[in-house]
Amino acid sequence: MISGKNYIGNKLSSEGDITFKTFNPLTNTENEIIFTEASDQEIEETVELANEAFKKFKKISGKKKSDFLNTIAEEILALDDLLLQIYTQESGLNIDRAISERGRMIWQLRMFADLVKEGSWVEATIDTEISDRKPIPKPDLRKILFPLGPVVVFGASNFPLAYSTAGGDTSAALAAGCPVIVKSHPMHAGTGEMVSSAIIKAAEKTGMPNGVFSNLNSSGIKVGQVLVKHPNVKAVGFTGSVGGGRVLFDLANQRVEPIPVFAEMGSVNPVILMPKAAKQRGEEWANTYAGSITLGSGQFCTNPGLIIGIKDDVLEGFIQTLAEEIVKVEPSCMLHPDIIGNFERNKSEVSSQKGVFIKADYTNDVPKNHGRQVIITVEGDTFLKNTTLHQEVFGPFSMVVQCEDKSQLLEVINNLEGQLTGTILAEKDELNQNKDIFEALQNRVGRIIYNGVPTGVEVCPSMQHGGPYPASTDSRFTAVGIHSIKRWVRPISFQNWPDELLPDELKNGNPLKISRLINNKIESE
Numbered sequence: 001m002i003s004g005k006n007y008i009g010n011k012l013s014s015e016g017d018i019t020f021k022t023f024n025p026l027t028n029t030e031n032e033i034i035f036t037e038a039s040d041q042e043i044e045e046t047v048e049l050a051n052e053a054f055k056k057f058k059k060i061s062g063k064k065k066s067d068f069l070n071t072i073a074e075e076i077l078a079l080d081d082l083l084l085q086i087y088t089q090e091s092g093l094n095i096d097r098a099i100s101e102r103g104r105m106i107w108q109l110r111m112f113a114d115l116v117k118e119g120s121w122v123e124a125t126i127d128t129e130i131s132d133r134k135p136i137p138k139p140d141l142r143k144i145l146f147p148l149g150p151v152v153v154f155g156a157s158n159f160p161l162a163y164s165t166a167g168g169d170t171s172a173a174l175a176a177g178c179p180v181i182v183k184s185h186p187m188h189a190g191t192g193e194m195v196s197s198a199i200i201k202a203a204e205k206t207g208m209p210n211g212v213f214s215n216l217n218s219s220g221i222k223v224g225q226v227l228v229k230h231p232n233v234k235a236v237g238f239t240g241s242v243g244g245g246r247v248l249f250d251l252a253n254q255r256v257e258p259i260p261v262f263a264e265m266g267s268v269n270p271v272i273l274m275p276k277a278a279k280q281r282g283e284e285w286a287n288t289y290a291g292s293i294t295l296g297s298g299q300f301c302t303n304p305g306l307i308i309g310i311k312d313d314v315l316e317g318f319i320q321t322l323a324e325e326i327v328k329v330e331p332s333c334m335l336h337p338d339i340i341g342n343f344e345r346n347k348s349e350v351s352s353q354k355g356v357f358i359k360a361d362y363t364n365d366v367p368k369n370h371g372r373q374v375i376i377t378v379e380g381d382t383f384l385k386n387t388t389l390h391q392e393v394f395g396p397f398s399m400v401v402q403c404e405d406k407s408q409l410l411e412v413i414n415n416l417e418g419q420l421t422g423t424i425l426a427e428k429d430e431l432n433q434n435k436d437i438f439e440a441l442q443n444r445v446g447r448i449i450y451n452g453v454p455t456g457v458e459v460c461p462s463m464q465h466g467g468p469y470p471a472s473t474d475s476r477f478t479a480v481g482i483h484s485i486k487r488w489v490r491p492i493s494f495q496n497w498p499d500e501l502l503p504d505e506l507k508n509g510n511p512l513k514i515s516r517l518i519n520n521k522i523e524s525e
């Protein structure tokens with residue numbers, strides 16, 4: 001069922017010389033299938049095909065795109081247990097996680113299908129002419145959102161389904177009217193090929209142009225870099241490390257025609273534990289956070305890697321309980337030996353810094369590729385002076401910063417890099433009395449949480465998944481929810497354009513019956 005080849009539109013191709021295999025971290029062995037990396041010629045052919053497909057795809061109606069997205073969902077479900085099996089073999093993640101991630105992917109596809117079927121997302125805005133306006137007449141102006149062109153998607157290692165081949169970036173880009181070229185993640189190339197086969201089938205069944213979707217294999221950074229530099233690629237979606245995201249962002253900006261790179265990268269997701277909350281509910285929060293830090297072996301971009309409080313006996317008690325509870329959690333398998341290698345390296349680099357105390361360290365023997373959790377503490381002063389302590393340790397790891405007082409706590413928050421999320425654990429009156437803390441945190445994050453955990457990203461319109469750099473390269477956009485479609489479009493205005501030549505969304509008669517802003521009033525039919 002899996003060929004190991006690239007999908008150049010609906011054609012399977014393996015012209016290149018470089019081959020690789022995926023790895024099963026549970027059995028600590030290579031999987032059998034041999035994948036062939038896309039050659040330069042295949043990359044060229046893929047981009048040209050996507051560019052040709054764009055000429056047709058950009059004109060396809062919302063209803064047809066909706067059919068396409070819903071059919072992708074059906075075809076993925078039809079892959080059934082085989083997809084789940086490959087997913088677990090290539091990621092070490094368990095079957096329950098596979099089912100829930102597939103559910104999330106299907107939900108996202110259907111959510112975008114509904115959005116484009118209804119059609120108002122294009123933000124049609126009309127200002128009719130005023131021919132007798134003095135001193136000069138006002139022209140007729142009409143604006144909508146228009147797809148950018150072929151988009152390259154780099155899937156995430158930690159979400160082989162929901163943020164990879166047919167994940168959030170791909171479904172949003174296809175919904176917008178942009179052909180997608182996926183640079184398949186080498187850790188789960190088989191899962192990627194299976195999902196690609198479903199997308200290709202759906203494209204054929206619903207009459208989409210060949211090239212609307214392609215999937216290219218790679219075992220290293222070259223394929224991705226060639227794609228990002230290609231003049232006919234018009235935008236990039238990326239989920240992964242700050243290093244990788246930054247290289248691609250810089251490459252895209254060095255092009256003759258720079259293009260946007262929407263990279264969702266590192267975050268330590270600071271949690272502020274206020275003194276009264278620590279006193280009244282410290283034990284409960286310690287229990288909850290032991291679960292959140294180790295969830296999915298800490299391999300979430302929203303993992304709480306930093307807890308900040310004011311040093312006293314109560315905070316000490318919280319640390320003690322957190323340390324006791326976290327070592328009770330059975331370590332789980334991480335995604336790949338490279339990921340666990342990075343985890344071990346980063347964990348020991350941070351833990352060996354001056355002024356760091358290890359409070360919990362799971363030392364029992366574990367099966368190969370399992371991530372052992374660690375909790376460390378540092379004084380506020382130490383944290384402020386050493387930026388190595390600010391970096392993300394991707395895995396089951398968290399650091400508690402013990403500040404001298406509230407003003408140091410504020411200084412720590414103000415010195416944090418941009419973050420996806422920030423959390424405040426506080427009693428209600430405490431929150432009201434410390435608005436400066438809330439306001440400082442608000443400056444650094446994309447989502448601010450009260451009395452909860454940052455792990456768990458709801459897919460809904462009000463979700464913001466993105467934050468100031470380096471959480472993401474453009475904090476004005478989200479990678480999750482319907483508004484993520486805005487990454488793949490640009491506004492275009494039509495001035496004094498004949499009605500019959502306007503897109504349907506802007507025609508006088510509103511044939512699509514969408515909601516529009518006409519002369520500053522929202523009107524829908």
Ligand code: NAP
Nearest residue numbers: 157185219220221224225240241244247265266301342394
């Ligand atoms: P990654 O190393 O950033 O790779 C992500 C994707 O980008 C891969 O397909 C990779 O291709 C490509 N890539 C990376 N660097 C590149 C470069 N310089 N030029 C062109 N392409 C490049 O991330 P990962 O493999 O998903 O995981 C590795 C580390 O990323 C983890 O240990 C973790 O620290 C971090 N991570 C963070 C998050 C988060 O949400 N914050 C999520 C996942 C991973 P190749 O693999 O083919 O080289």
